[in-house]
Amino acid sequence: MRKLFIALTAGAIGMTGAAYAASFADIDSNGDGAITTEEFAAAYPDSGQDAWTAADANGDGALSADEHVAAVASGVLPDE
Ligand SMILES: [Ca+2]
Ligand SMILES: [Ca+2]
Numbered sequence: 001m002r003k004l005f006i007a008l009t010a011g012a013i014g015m016t017g018a019a020y021a022a023s024f025a026d027i028d029s030n031g032d033g034a035i036t037t038e039e040f041a042a043a044y045p046d047s048g049q050d051a052w053t054a055a056d057a058n059g060d061g062a063l064s065a066d067e068h069v070a071a072v073a074s075g076v077l078p079d080e
Helices: 002-016 019-027 037-043 049-055 065-073
Strands: none
Touching (some): 019 037, 037 049, 049 065
């Protein structure tokens, strides 16, 4: 699973430019492929619980890359 994620990330960098992938990697400071509430709060100090709840679509307490990009695309989170 981790290899697949890395491959997908590398593909995204190659195909669409590094802007989004770099943003997710910056927020995911421990590099485990998910944004925790702590990483979220550090990246989005102006976004509160409502934004977190909206962004964490499956409610598992972490943001995947897919959930993060969807939240940015829908305006829940600012586009950095
Ligand atoms: Ca993380
Ligand atoms: Ca989630």
